[in-house]
Amino acid sequence: MIPLLIAIPAVLAVLFQFVRNEKARGYIVYAGSGIIMLTTVIFIVRWVTGGAQTWMLYPETELIDHLMTAGDIFLMCLIIYLSVKHEKVIPIILSVLQTALVIYTEFTADVAEGPHMMVDWLTILMCVIIAFIGGFICIYTVGYMKGYHHHHKEVEDRQPFFFSMLFLFLAAMFGLVLSQNLVWIYFFWEITSVISFLMIGYTKSDEAVNNSFCALWMNLLGGLGFAVAIALMAQLHGTLQLLEVVNIGALLPLMCLSLAGMTKSAQLPFSTWLLGAMVAPTPSSALLHSATMVKAGVYLLIRISPALEGNLVGIIVSSIGGFTFIMASMMAIAQNDAKKVLAFSTISNLGLIVACSGIGVEETVWAAVFLMVFHAVSKSMLFQSVGATENTLGSRDIEDMHGLIIRVPKLAYIMGIGIAGMYLAPFGMLISKWLALKAFVDSGNVILVLCIAYGSATTMFYWTKWLAKLLCYHIPRDTVKDVTRKDEYISMSFHAIVMLLLCLFLPVVAITVVNPIVRELFGNTHDVLSMSVLTTMAIMLVSIFIVPVVMFFISRRSHQELVPIYMNGVNEGDNRFFTNSFGGKDHLYLSNWYLRFEFGRRHLRIPSIIVATAVLVVGFCLVIGGVSW
Amino acid sequence: MVMKAIYVILFLIFAPFIGGLLDGIDRIISARMQRRKGPSIFQPFYDLGKLFSKEMIAVNNVQLLLNLSYLVILVIAGAMLFAGADLLMVLFILSTADMFLIMAASSDSSPYANMGASREMMQMMAYEPLTLLVAVGFYLTTGSFHVGTIIQQPVSAVLWMPGLLVGFMFTAAIKFRKSPFDLSTSHHAHQEMVKGITTEMSGTTLAIMNIAEYYEMVVILGIFFLFFVNSTWWSWIVALAICFVLFLMETLWDNISARLKWKTVLYGCWVVTLVAGGVNILILMLDK
Numbered sequence: 077m078i079p080l081l082i083a084i085p086a087v088l089a090v091l092f093q094f095v096r097n098e099k100a101r102g103y104i105v106y107a108g109s110g111i112i113m114l115t116t117v118i119f120i121v122r123w124v125t126g127g128a129q130t131w132m133l134y135p136e137t138e139l140i141d142h143l144m145t146a147g148d149i150f151l152m153c154l155i156i157y158l159s160v161k162h163e164k165v166i167p168i169i170l171s172v173l174q175t176a177l178v179i180y181t182e183f184t185a186d187v188a189e190g191p192h193m194m195v196d197w198l199t200i201l202m203c204v205i206i207a208f209i210g211g212f213i214c215i216y217t218v219g220y221m222k223g224y225h226h227h228h229k230e231v232e233d234r235q236p237f238f239f240s241m242l243f244l245f246l247a248a249m250f251g252l253v254l255s256q257n258l259v260w261i262y263f264f265w266e267i268t269s270v271i272s273f274l275m276i277g278y279t280k281s282d283e284a285v286n287n288s289f290c291a292l293w294m295n296l297l298g299g300l301g302f303a304v305a306i307a308l309m310a311q312l313h314g315t316l317q318l319l320e321v322v323n324i325g326a327l328l329p330l331m332c333l334s335l336a337g338m339t340k341s342a343q344l345p346f347s348t349w350l351l352g353a354m355v356a357p358t359p360s361s362a363l364l365h366s367a368t369m370v371k372a373g374v375y376l377l378i379r380i381s382p383a384l385e386g387n388l389v390g391i392i393v394s395s396i397g398g399f400t401f402i403m404a405s406m407m408a409i410a411q412n413d414a415k416k417v418l419a420f421s422t423i424s425n426l427g428l429i430v431a432c433s434g435i436g437v438e439e440t441v442w443a444a445v446f447l448m449v450f451h452a453v454s455k456s457m458l459f460q461s462v463g464a465t466e467n468t469l470g471s472r473d474i475e476d477m478h479g480l481i482i483r484v485p486k487l488a489y490i491m492g493i494g495i496a497g498m499y500l501a502p503f504g505m506l507i508s509k510w511l512a513l514k515a516f517v518d519s520g521n522v523i524l525v526l527c528i529a530y531g532s533a534t535t536m537f538y539w540t541k542w543l544a545k546l547l548c549y550h551i552p553r554d555t556v557k558d559v560t561r562k563d564e565y566i567s568m569s570f571h572a573i574v575m576l577l578l579c580l581f582l583p584v585v586a587i588t589v590v591n592p593i594v595r596e597l598f599g600n601t602h603d604v605l606s607m608s609v610l611t612t613m614a615i616m617l618v619s620i621f622i623v624p625v626v627m628f629f630i631s632r633r634s635h636q637e638l639v640p641i642y643m644n645g646v647n648e649g650d651n652r653f654f655t656n657s658f659g660g661k662d663h664l665y666l667s668n669w670y671l672r673f674e675f676g677r678r679h680l681r682i683p684s685i686i687v688a689t690a691v692l693v694v695g696f697c698l699v700i701g702g703v704s705w
Numbered sequence: 706m707v708m709k710a711i712y713v714i715l716f717l718i719f720a721p722f723i724g725g726l727l728d729g730i731d732r733i734i735s736a737r738m739q740r741r742k743g744p745s746i747f748q749p750f751y752d753l754g755k756l757f758s759k760e761m762i763a764v765n766n767v768q769l770l771l772n773l774s775y776l777v778i779l780v781i782a783g784a785m786l787f788a789g790a791d792l793l794m795v796l797f798i799l800s801t802a803d804m805f806l807i808m809a810a811s812s813d814s815s816p817y818a819n820m821g822a823s824r825e826m827m828q829m830m831a832y833e834p835l836t837l838l839v840a841v842g843f844y845l846t847t848g849s850f851h852v853g854t855i856i857q858q859p860v861s862a863v864l865w866m867p868g869l870l871v872g873f874m875f876t877a878a879i880k881f882r883k884s885p886f887d888l889s890t891s892h893h894a895h896q897e898m899v900k901g902i903t904t905e906m907s908g909t910t911l912a913i914m915n916i917a918e919y920y921e922m923v924v925i926l927g928i929f930f931l932f933f934v935n936s937t938w939w940s941w942i943v944a945l946a947i948c949f950v951l952f953l954m955e956t957l958w959d960n961i962s963a964r965l966k967w968k969t970v971l972y973g974c975w976v977v978t979l980v981a982g983g984v985n986i987l988i989l990m991l992d993k
Contacts (some may be wrong), residue, residue, distance in 0.1 A: 442748045478814075500801055500804065510794065525986060526983055529833070533833035536800065536829060541823065544808060544811040544819075544826075547811065550814045601897060619798065623773075624774045631770040632771040636762065638762075639763070641760050642904055644817070644899065651813070651814060664814065666814055666819050669827070674968070681859075
């Protein structure tokens with residue numbers, strides 16, 4: 077089954093190069109996504125009926141190893157070619173260094189044979205996220221790209237390439253989460269970096285090209301960290317198993333892998349690439365830059381988190397995570413571009429997950445996994461609804477979404493559910509935050525407690541003002557036609573339903589999915605979430621879902637006379653115009669509050685990068701210097 | 706279990722009365738401080754009666770619904786507090802309730818209500834870190850987030866968390882909508898915000914908002930109560946007395962200070978949180 081999971085999307089990716097007909101391509105995407113989801117379901121069913129044991133697979137893979145080496149060299153050549161073409165130096169250096177290092181290690185080091193792939197609960201969870209969220213995003217893309225090219229005439233239509241990359245990316249992600257051998261993970265890791273780079277540059281504008289190279293070099297730096305970790309493990313410890321990295325617990329390889337994880341999940345000081353990546357068409361933002369690829373970074377960190385508990389590397393990782401959580405959420409306040417807000421919020425949430433995995437105890441890893449699930453669903457949904465709104469309104473400025481609930485109600489509802497999922501009680505984010513806070517206190521890390529306290533306050537601010545903007549009742553100046561296609565709505569409704577179900581069945585998800593993951597990583601059976609907390613959650617669920625509905629019926633029974641709003645001048649009658657001091661008619665315009673001069677990127681970006689870099693550099697020095705903790 | 710139910714029922718029934726009476730006392734004392742006679746102590750209840758008798762007029766159909774949700778969710782948070790549940794969850798639900806108030810205020814495009822809503826969000830951002838730290842402080846002091854455990858400690862929590870008490874007193878002024886922190890709306894009209902978030906609320910809708918504020922007042926005082934109470938019976942009386950004194954101090958503060966700019970409020974609260982709260986937490990972590 078496993079080869080199929082990787083092969084099917086890969087074959088589809090090749091297929092798109094030959095299908096030039098738009099309609100046929102659409103059907104292939106639908107069918108392909110369906111097949112991928114079906115294969116995943118069959119795979120999981122077989123695994124579960126097989127006893128849900130951890131599978132260790134493929135000990136002998138001589139041929140594939142050589143193919144992967146060839147693949148690594150091909151990627152290196154591709155990077156060199158493109159860098160030379162666009163006159164960039166850093167990516168070439170980084171790429172050559174790491175590829176040479178990995179190949180040298182492979183041919184010289186004497187490494188114990190071991191399984192190359194592994195299936196356990198965490199893998200299964202990642203597969204579900206990749207197959208279903210990824211699959212539906214692909215379906216969404218069909219409709220979205222039509223609208224996109226309708227609006228952006230200046231962009232060359234390279235849809236076959238785009239779809240190829242999407243599916244190839246799915247294949248690489250499957251490979252990444254299923255692999256257990258470091259060299260294999262590294263190979264798939266590099267593929268995702270390169271695909272992300274190619275997708276960011278889709279429009280070929282100067283901005284896109286620059287941002288794509290920024291993303292490339294930062295990810296390659298992480299890749300270099302990965303390569304160093306591989307070399308160290310092979311030379312010093314004679315093994316290339318990820319599990320062994322955790323068991324041996326040598327600090328330097330852990331630090332290098334953490335560096336890789338943090339660059340991939342765009343933690344400070346590497347957050348710039350994710351913001352730049354927002355120039356790419358929305359589906360790639362949804363799939364790569366929020367739902368799955370950036371999750372690869374935290375996936376790796378969660379995998380190694382048992383080895384991070386209480387040591388220097390853990391402290392560095394969690395400090396950077398906590399710092400990123402608060403700084404990114406502060407910078408999000410000053411943004412009015414919806415995608416930028418989403419990007420900052422992604423960085424900030426990933427920061428929380430990274431902080432959790434850096435602490436590396438059961439409670440925090442539990443919270444991290446939970447956050448990952450909820451974040452994947454709601455962020456992908458938000459990106460899709462922002463993309464659809466952009467195609468409909470012609471803008472993705474939050475200011476233009478004033479009263480979206482009146483203009484395009486369906487999109488506003490979806491966006492509202494997504495936003496609520498990101499921060500409101502009783503959605504999963506909150507329970508994770510509760511757990512994380514408790515665990516941070518238990519671990520005695522006062523800085524992280526402060527980060528989470530301030531960070532959740534700032535998080536609340538930027539989401540609330542966006543939500544308020546959406547729900548503002550307002551007679552629109554002009555009517556807009558909702559150009560969102562049916563396949564886009566199918567994907568978004570799927571996400572919305574999953575979100576609500578996740579929330580309703582939160583205890584079930586906790587017990588059947590998240591608990592086993594934590595148990596496998598830590599090897600014991602104590603329940604992280606006590607029954608009393610679950611009861612509290614039930615009360616919260618009732619309060620949030622039932623109360624407004626009941627109140628709706630109560631308030632409907634009262635008859636209210638509607639009157640115009642107060643404008644401190646004469647209201648011209650329809651709440652849109654008021655009489656100004658010259659007796660003329662003035663249009664009312666309401667704007668959100670962005671605190672630009674306080675929380676703007678301009679003020680916070682550079683200092684936060686400097687601080688994070690300092691922490692990282694000092695951390696590396698201490699680890700290399702062998703300072704014990 | 707029975708005791709819990711009794712507490713909750715007592716809270717549900719008496720909280721608005723206590724809140725109203727406190728409001729009445731507050732008005733009388735404020736008036737005396739300003740050399741006025743002031744209204745009767747029952748004036749808040751007369752006001753409520755009058756508001757309920759008013760004709761139903763509104764700017765849209767959802768405001769009443771959102772205000773009702775605000776009230777009910779606040780009551781749920783309070784009921785959980787008095788049932789001895791998890792303090793952190795109570796705080797989370799409190800902020801969710803506030804979210805409904807913000808939505809109610811911004812549910813129409815009214816400029817003053819919207820400005821009030823924005824300021825309310827800013828105020829939430831200002832006080833939220835400290836409230837979370839207070840919960841953390843209780844956890845460190847007593848080993849549990851559960852109110853039921855917190856009130857059964859041999860010594861009062863305040864001995865361990867004086868800094869957090871100071872911080873909470875500082876930020877509670879926001880919750881009580883007292884000067885100098887009454888940015889989003891105030892008990893007094895004639896100001897640059899008109900009436901802030903309540904500008905577009907009238908009649909029943911406004912009455913509901915007022916009742917909710919009374920409940921909230923009792924919940925906040927309940928959290929103050931947790932600082933002082935311990936397992937002895939007389940500590941309850943002492944705690945109640947101290948809560949009343951603290952409330953009077955908020956009244957005093959309200960009368961002697963002028964409204965601040967938002968920046969001062971935000972940074973002030975954050976700095977107080979960091980200094981008073983953060984240091985207190987740090988000491989607790991090192992010591993416990």
